[in-house]
Each structure stands twice: as C-alpha cells, then as structure tokens.
Amino acid sequence: xxxxxxxxxxxxxxxQGNFYIDPWKAVDKAIITHGHGDxxxxxxxxxxxxxxxxxxxxxxxxxxxxxxxxxxEAIYINGVKVSLHPAGHIIGSSQIxxxxxxxxxxxxxxxxxxxxxxxxxxxxxxxxxFITESTxxxxxxxxxxxxxxxxNIINWINKNKENGKTSVLLAYSLGKAQRVLQAxxxxxxxxxxxxAVFNMQQALINAGFNLTPVVRITPDTPKELLKASxxxxxxxxxxxSWMKKFQPHSVGVCSGWMQVRGNARRRNVDAGFxxxxxxxxxxxxxxxxxxxxxxxxxxxxxQSAFSRYCYEQNIAIxxxxxxxFEASPDLSEGEEFEGS
Amino acid sequence: xxxxxxxFHSGKNGLGLFAQLVSExxxxxxxxxxxxxxxxxxxxxxxxxxxxxxxxxxxRRPRRAVSFSxxxxxxxxxxxxxxxxxxxxxxxxGDLAETLALLLPETKQQNQINKxxxxxxxxxxxxxxxxxxxRKKFIIDSWNQMNRDERFVFxxxxxxxxRIGVSQKTIVNALSxxxxxxxxxxxxxxxxxxxxxxxxxxxxxxESASVTDFSKPYPFYLAYxxxxxxxxxxxPNEWQAEWKWDGIRGQMIKRNNELFVxxxxxxxMPDKFPEYFILKDLLPEGVVIDGEIIPAVGRKPxxxxxxxxxxxxKNISRKQLQDAxxxxxxxxxxxxxxxxxxxxxxxxxxxxxxxxxxxxKNNSIQISEIINFNSWSELAALRKTSREMNSEGxxxxxxxxxxxxxxxxxxxxxxxxxxxxIDCVMIYAQKGSGRRSNLYTDYTFAVKDGDKLIAFTKAYSxxxxxxxxxxxxxxxxxxxxxFGPVRTVKPELVFEIAFEGIAASxxxxxxxxxxxxxxxxxxxxxxxDEINTIEDLKTMLEMYGK
Numbered sequence: 001x002x003x004x005x006x007x008x009x010x011x012x013x014x015x016q017g018n019f020y021i022d023p024w025k026a027v028d029k030a031i032i033t034h035g036h037g038d039x040x041x042x043x044x045x046x047x048x049x050x051x052x053x054x055x056x057x058x059x060x061x062x063x064x065x066x067x068x069x070x071x072x073e074a075i076y077i078n079g080v081k082v083s084l085h086p087a088g089h090i091i092g093s094s095q096i097x098x099x100x101x102x103x104x105x106x107x108x109x110x111x112x113x114x115x116x117x118x119x120x121x122x123x124x125x126x127x128x129x130f131i132t133e134s135t136x137x138x139x140x141x142x143x144x145x146x147x148x149x150x151x152n153i154i155n156w157i158n159k160n161k162e163n164g165k166t167s168v169l170l171a172y173s174l175g176k177a178q179r180v181l182q183a184x185x186x187x188x189x190x191x192x193x194x195x196a197v198f199n200m201q202q203a204l205i206n207a208g209f210n211l212t213p214v215v216r217i218t219p220d221t222p223k224e225l226l227k228a229s230x231x232x233x234x235x236x237x238x239x240x241s242w243m244k245k246f247q248p249h250s251v252g253v254c255s256g257w258m259q260v261r262g263n264a265r266r267r268n269v270d271a272g273f274x275x276x277x278x279x280x281x282x283x284x285x286x287x288x289x290x291x292x293x294x295x296x297x298x299x300x301x302x303q304s305a306f307s308r309y310c311y312e313q314n315i316a317i318x319x320x321x322x323x324x325f326e327a328s329p330d331l332s333e334g335e336e337f338e339g340s
Numbered sequence: 341x342x343x344x345x346x347x348f349h350s351g352k353n354g355l356g357l358f359a360q361l362v363s364e365x366x367x368x369x370x371x372x373x374x375x376x377x378x379x380x381x382x383x384x385x386x387x388x389x390x391x392x393x394x395x396x397x398x399x400r401r402p403r404r405a406v407s408f409s410x411x412x413x414x415x416x417x418x419x420x421x422x423x424x425x426x427x428x429x430x431x432x433x434g435d436l437a438e439t440l441a442l443l444l445p446e447t448k449q450q451n452q453i454n455k456x457x458x459x460x461x462x463x464x465x466x467x468x469x470x471x472x473x474x475r476k477k478f479i480i481d482s483w484n485q486m487n488r489d490e491r492f493v494f495x496x497x498x499x500x501x502x503r504i505g506v507s508q509k510t511i512v513n514a515l516s517x518x519x520x521x522x523x524x525x526x527x528x529x530x531x532x533x534x535x536x537x538x539x540x541x542x543x544x545x546x547e548s549a550s551v552t553d554f555s556k557p558y559p560f561y562l563a564y565x566x567x568x569x570x571x572x573x574x575x576p577n578e579w580q581a582e583w584k585w586d587g588i589r590g591q592m593i594k595r596n597n598e599l600f601v602x603x604x605x606x607x608x609m610p611d612k613f614p615e616y617f618i619l620k621d622l623l624p625e626g627v628v629i630d631g632e633i634i635p636a637v638g639r640k641p642x643x644x645x646x647x648x649x650x651x652x653x654k655n656i657s658r659k660q661l662q663d664a665x666x667x668x669x670x671x672x673x674x675x676x677x678x679x680x681x682x683x684x685x686x687x688x689x690x691x692x693x694x695x696x697x698x699x700x701k702n703n704s705i706q707i708s709e710i711i712n713f714n715s716w717s718e719l720a721a722l723r724k725t726s727r728e729m730n731s732e733g734x735x736x737x738x739x740x741x742x743x744x745x746x747x748x749x750x751x752x753x754x755x756x757x758x759x760x761x762i763d764c765v766m767i768y769a770q771k772g773s774g775r776r777s778n779l780y781t782d783y784t785f786a787v788k789d790g791d792k793l794i795a796f797t798k799a800y801s802x803x804x805x806x807x808x809x810x811x812x813x814x815x816x817x818x819x820x821x822x823f824g825p826v827r828t829v830k831p832e833l834v835f836e837i838a839f840e841g842i843a844a845s846x847x848x849x850x851x852x853x854x855x856x857x858x859x860x861x862x863x864x865x866x867x868x869d870e871i872n873t874i875e876d877l878k879t880m881l882e883m884y885g886k
Binding site: 138139140141142144259260261262263264265266268269270271272302305308309312 | 366367368369373419421422424425428429432433434435438439442443446492772773778779805
C-alpha cells in the first residue's frame with residue numbers, strides 16, 4: 001500500500017486526498033498547521049486551517065480562499081478523514097490527523113507540550129505514523145517551568161527600572177510576543193511595541209482574542225515616555241537604528257536557543273531567557289511514546305540525532321526527512337516574515 | 341543563564357554567587373557593567389571566596405584535577421545517554437563543561453546546598469592525589485547539590501578550563517572600590533607568587549599587610565596599536581623608537597640575591613632558560629627589568645617559531661641551546677636599588693637601564709636598541725625594513741612618560757607592519773565554540789598544488805557576525821561529506837588570509853605553519869581559479885621564514 005503521506009519537492013503530500021500540508025511551493029490545496037512564515041506560504045489556491053489561524057493568515061498573506069475548521073471537527077477529502085487538533089505552539093496551531101483505510105497518520109507541525117494559556121492545550125494523538133518536528137531534539141534542551149522563567153523576566157524588568165533603563169524584550173511577533181505580553185502585563189501600565197508586534201497584537205485583538213493592548217512606537221513617540229519603560233520588538237529590530245531611541249537600555253531575548261550560553265553571547269544580548277514555543281527533549285520523547293506510533297518521520301531540527309535515539313531505544317522505527325521548515329539556530333524560531 | 345542574570349543578588353551566596361558573577365560577566369557587553377558586577381560580588385562574597393576569585397581571574401586557576409573524559413563517563417552513567425548523543429550535544433554547545441551541566445538531571449530546589457567556592461576548590465585540592473573513586477564520589481555528590489549554573493562553573497574549575505573575559509585592570513579597579521589601597525598597589529599585591537589556600541583576603545589586601553615575596557613582578561604596561569598617522573603624535577624628538585620584537589614579554593627580577601623570570605601571568609621555570617642562570621651574578625641587586633624573551637644568534641633575533649619549538653619541551657637539548665639560544669632584550673627598568681622607579685620619566689629610566697646592561701658582555705642579555713630618526717617619514721621608511729630584522733614593526737614611547745599599569749592609551753604605541761596575505765579557498769568547516777557554538781566558524785583553507793588543493797592553515801576570526809552567518813548557511817547547503825564535527829565543503833569561497841609570519845613545519849602537509857592567521861577579507865570578487873599556489877607560499881617561506 002502506498003504511504004498516506006509522501007515527501008515531495010513541494011512539501012508533505014497526501015496523494016489519496018490530493019492535498020498538501022504546509023507546502024513550500026504553491027499548490028492547489030494546502031492544509032496549514034499554523035501561521036509562521038515557513039509553514040504558511042503565499043500562492044496556494046485553497047487554504048484549510050483552524051478558525052484561529054485565519055486572522056493571522058489574512059494579516060500575513062492577504063485575502064485568499066480560506067476554509068476553516070475547529071479542533072476535532074472531521075471533514076472528508078476524497079475518502080481521507082481529516083481533523084485538526086491543538087498543537088500548543090501558537091494561537092491556532094494544529095496537528096493534522098489523517099485517517100484512511102484504518103491507518104492513522106499525524107503531522108505535528110510545530111508543537112509544545114506545556115500549556116501557555118493561549119494556544120490551546122496540546123494533546124498527543126494515537127496514530128500509526130507520526131511526523132514530528134525536532135527543533136530542540138537534543139537532551140541539552142530541557143525547559144524550566146514557565147512560571148520560573150516569567151518570574152525571571154519580571155525581576156529583570158524591575159531591576160532595569162530601578163537603574164533607569166528601558167527593558168527591550170526581543171520576541172517573535174507571532175507567538176512569543178503574545179505569550180510574553182500575557183506574562184508581564186502586570187509589571188507596568190503601558191507596554192510599548194515595535195510596529196510588527198503591534199500589528200499582530202491588534203489583528204488578534206480585533207479577531208476577538210482577549211489580549212493585552214500595546215502602544216505602537218512611532219517617530220513621534222516622545223523619548224521621555226520610553227525612559228525605563230518596557231518595549232517588545234521582533235529579533236530583527238536588534239542592532240538597527242530603531243533601538244537608539246531607548247538609550248539607556250538592556251536587551252533581553254526570549255528564545256529556546258538562549259539555553260546555550262554561546263548563543264546569547266554571540267548575539268551580545270544582556271539577558272537571555274530560554275522560553276520556547278517548542279517541545280523540549282523530554283516533551284518530544286514523551287509525545288512520540290504517547291502517540292503509540294510504530295513509525296515516525298522526524299523533520300526540521302536535530303532530526304538525525306533524535307531519530308537515531310528513538311530507533312536505538314526501541315521507541316519507534318524512525319527516519320529523518322528533509323523539509324524546508326526552518327529550525328536554524330536563529331532567535332526567532334521561525335522565519336522573519338514581517339516588514340518594519 | 342536566564343535565572344542567574346535575572347535574579348541578581350537575591351540572597352545567594354557561596355558558589356551560587358560566583359556562578360551568578362560569571363554569568364553576568366560573560367553576558368554583559370560593557371566594561372562598566374562588568375566592573376559593577378565585580379564590585380557587587382566583592383562587597384557581598386565571603387572573604388575566603390574573594391581570595392579564590394582574585395586568584396582565578398589573575399591567572400592562578402586551579403590545576404586540572406579530573407579529565408573531561410572521566411566527567412563525560414560519569415555523566416553518561418547518570419543520564420544513561422549513549423556516547424554518540426553526548427558527542428552530538430557537545431558539538432552543538434561547543435563547551436564540554438556546559439554540555440554536562442545541561443545534561444545532568446536538574447537538582448530539586450529543596451535539595452540544593454549552597455557551599456562556598458573555597459570549600460569545593462580546597463576539598464578538591466585535598467583529594468587530588470587520592471583514588472579516582474574518592475574523586476568521583478566527591479564530584480557526583482557535589483553535582484547533586486548544585487543547580488545548572490553552579491555545575492557549569494564547577495565543571496570549568498575542576499577541569500582547569502576556566503577562562504573569562506575580564507582584564508586584570510577591571511579586577512584591580514573593582515577591588516580599589518572595596519579596599520582602601522591605590523590601584524597600582526593592588527595590582528602589585530595580587531601579582532607574583534601566592535597561594536589562595538594559605539593566603540587570606542586580609543593578608544593579600546589589608547593596608548598593613550606586607551608579606552615579603554621577593555619574586556613579585558610588576559604589572560606590565562601594554563601598548564595599543566597605532567591607528568592614525570604618527571604625525572599626529574607631535575614632535576618626533578619627544579618620542580623614543582625601538583623595534584617591536586616578537587617573543588615572550590618578560591620581567592627579569594634580581595632581589596635578595598636571587599633571579600626570577602616572569603612572563604605575563606606566570607613565573608617561568610628557570611630550567612627552561614638555562615642561559616639566564618649567569619645573570620644572577622651579572623645583574624646588580626634590587627633591579628627589575630622589563631623586556632622580551634627571544635631567541636637570538638649573534639644578537640640578531642630569530643623567528644618566533646624557533647622559540648615555540650623550545651617552550652613546549654620538558655628538557656632542553658644541547659642542540660636547541662646551540663640553535664636557538666635565548667636572549668633577554670631589555671626595554672625598561674622598573675626597580676633600581678630596590679626602589680620602585682616606575683614614576684620616573686622614561687628617559688631617566690632608560691639612562692639607568694643602559695648603565696646596568698651595556699657593561700654586561702654576555703649573549704644572554706642585551707639592550708633593545710633605540711632607533712635614531714629625525715622625522716616621521718624617515719621612521720616610516722625604516723619601518724618598512726622591519727620584517728628583514730625579524731621585527732613586527734616599531735614601538736613608540738613618549739620620553740617623559742611614566743611606566744603605567746596595563747593597557748593604556750597615550751604614551752606607548754605599537755606601530756606594526758602590515759601583515760602578509762594570501763588568497764585561498766575554504767575546504768573544511770567546523771562548528772565554533774563559546775559564542776560561536778552551533779555556527780560553522782572554524783575553517784580550513786587550501787591553496788592550489790597543480791590541479792589539486794592542499795590545506796595549509798585554519799582560521800577562525802576576522803569576519804563580522806553577519807558574514808559568519810552567511811558562510812554558515814553556505815556550509816550547510818554545500819557540504820560534501822561529514823567526518824564527525826568536520827564538514828568537507830565545496831571549494832568555492834575565496835578568502836584573503838592575513839598572517840604575521842611563516843615558518844617551515846614538518847607537522848603540516850603543506851610544509852609551512854603561519855603565525856596568527858586570520859581572515860582579512862572575503863574575496864567575493866575572486867574564483868577558485870584565481871587563488872595563490874603552494875609555490876607562492878614557499879617563496880614567502882624563503883623570504884621571511886628563514
């Protein structure tokens with residue numbers, strides 16, 4: 001029997017249903033796991049995604065032919081039963097479950113196993129074949145409890161305030177920014193934001209999410225207002241002249257890559273917070289076990305180490321797959337997609 | 341690192357406080373922030389820990405008491421991870437001490453015990469010679485008391501691999517805010533021979549303390565590179581010019597009828613430099629001379645590579661003594677008649693130095709000659725002949741300057757010659773370490789050898805972070821093979837490598853070894869066909885390496 005999903009040069013393809021999942025070239029029908037740029041690309045004729053992902057795609061890709069479903073709501077495409085399930089990565093992020101001829105395949109997309117209160121609680125899905133990401137698939141990546149990291153961020157902000165410094169937190173505008181904002185909203189009256197973060201936050205608020213509003217920084221924002229304030233910006237803003245407005249400031253980066261000292265030092269940042277929207281090593285291993293999958297395909301990340309370990313430890317038959325999903329050791333944990 | 345950076349001085353002490361200091365120092369980018377971290381540390385840490393921190397930061401790191409391979413073994417035993425996975429992690433992190441700290445299971449908060457840094461180090465020294473099982477138990481018990489950041493510094497310390505980017509000057513400045521002594525006195529007190537196990541903070545830095553250590557050197561005065569035109573320095577007659585020699589900067593001390601030789605940071609074993617024995621009798625009592633340790637035949641210096649072949653050896657052979665006899669090129673006089681004369685102007689110190697050195701007719705010491713010049717353009721012309729002299733350029737010292745502590749601008753400048761360069765192609769890449777972990781930043785380069793390519797040097801530095809990121813991307817997309825951490829890369833990217841010297845080497849297939857190679861330019865305008873050849877390198881060796 002043919003595989004339910006094959007790996008083609010356009011992306012993950014289900015021949016039976018004639019659709020792709022997160023394709024990197026334009027196709028007729030694409031199911032999108034979540035709104036990050038390396039998973040949701042331009043040019044597809046038809047998009048299928050979770051209800052919460054639609055406003056994100058509209059902001060980033062403009063108006064297209066979008067079809068939405070809720071979690072656990074099954075639809076049939078040429079006999080293939082398709083359903084979406086929470087992946088816990090960012091708002092709307094979903095795992096894609098396919099069932100055909102009594103065989104179940106699950107594509108994880110990007111996922112995190114800890115509940116961040118925004119993205120929906122991740123649940124492992126029983127399946128025969130599991131296609132998993134492996135962004136942090138090495139045992140050096142084991143996250144601290146998120147509350148502990150939030151406390152550290154808040155302490156850092158308070159310390160900067162005492163010293164009259166502006167706290168500039170670098171966080172990817174979709175996902176990390178919303179999460180960090182929820183965590184620090186109590187620390188200060190007003191939180192300022194870079195245009196990219198502002199646009200995303202506003203789009204999500206307009207779509208009905210109960211999120212903290214932020215104030216957009218414009219060339220007219222008086223410097224005095226920004227003194228000792230809290231600013232959220234995407235990683236791409238670091239080192240640009242835009243940052244000069246906040247002197248004196250301290251720069252903190254929120255990213256799983258901050259787990260390793262060298263990454264923080266290379267970026268010359270003042271503080272690194274290992275806060276990730278991906279599963280850590282334990283989360284990945286645990287998930288593979290809980291899906292009960294006899295076979296796994298490991299995509300973007302440390303796929304060779306992770307698949308070898310799963311295979312050697314008899315966790316599952318594992319193969320590594322090359323995709324064009326990003327897992328480069330960049331701070332953004334995803335492609336930078338926005339302009340200014 | 342996040343928790344340490346962010347929790348600041350929240351009731352931590354002992355090793356935890358030290359781990360926090362290390363985190364702050366390695367992540368802060370401004371000298372003032374580093375200084376503040378050190379001041380905070382010295383203001384709160386227990387005295388017995390402060391002494392150790394001063395010792396560690398002034399180059400007296402504890403000896404390696406356990407090998408990395410044993411630590412790795414024990415970590416594998418605890419975590420049950422296969423060795424290949426530990427290797428994979430290590431290549432990603434780029435630092436074994438940190439890798440182990442990240443892999444070991446986190447100690448629950450309630451099980452963490454906060455002991456002093458001195459406790460761990462001194463216990464370690466006390467069991468240094470004992471059976472490996474004793475050391476193993478101590479290390480595993482210690483790991484179980486520590487959090488991740490504490491384990492990281494602990495692993496660094498016990499493997500003797502501790503390095504941190506803080507200058508001695510910053511340490512001294514921090515201490516001067518805590519104790520009531522001037523910076524130059526502090527700098528002098530913390531140099532020389534003292535043992536953190538037997539020396540208390542009081543002994544080291546109280547106002548009244550006066551431990552007599554006859555071997556104690558002075559902190560070196562170091563020059564910055566001259567980046568502007570020398571004309572901007574003013575009148576030529578206010579300046580003393582000397583050749584800049586390429587050896588080991590050293591201090592020769594004769595006190596209490598004993599001779600001591602120091603390099604920057606360590607006392608040199610007298611048996612490595614038997615040529616100097618005789619100077620104990622030839623030098624007057626109570627002098628300290630600043631100079632350069634350098635091999636020279638008939639008073640002409642030899643290339644640095646010749647000294648290197650000697651430093652590494654345990655025993656010096658008769659042949660080495662004959663082929664590469666060591667001389668001391670005297671630059672300056674810091675102590676005269678047992679009196680500190682660093683505050684005297686240079687021309688007075690120089691006069692006394694000449695009085696001492698010139699009468700000594702012995703091949704083991706000579707004065708660094710003054711270059712006579714009347715105009716800057718005349719000196720510039722002389723500078724062009726540096727390489728033929730086996731010199732790196734010219735040193736400029738203001739005649740009325742005092743002898744300062746550390747690297748200071750204004751009175752001393754090094755005016756180096758332009759480096760040698762060669763165009764070549766990158767053929768291997770490996771991930772870097774420290775701040776470059778997880779990026780391909782360590783490269784091997786090749787020149788043409790007929791139709792083939794021949795590797796001749798590695799280089800790690802000289803590019804911007806942006807360029808490194810770009811090359812990293814290229815490496816990931818253009819790897820041909822993978823040998824462990826090394827990737828063979830499609831030979832396509834051409835670089836100009838700059839270096840300070842070239843020497844013959846039978847350890848390298850190319851037959852040459854370069855001194856201080858670094859990437860000076862990424863030649864995007866050149867293709868592999870246009871790079872230099874092995875013949876070009878051999879010509880350079882003939883011209884500059886003999």
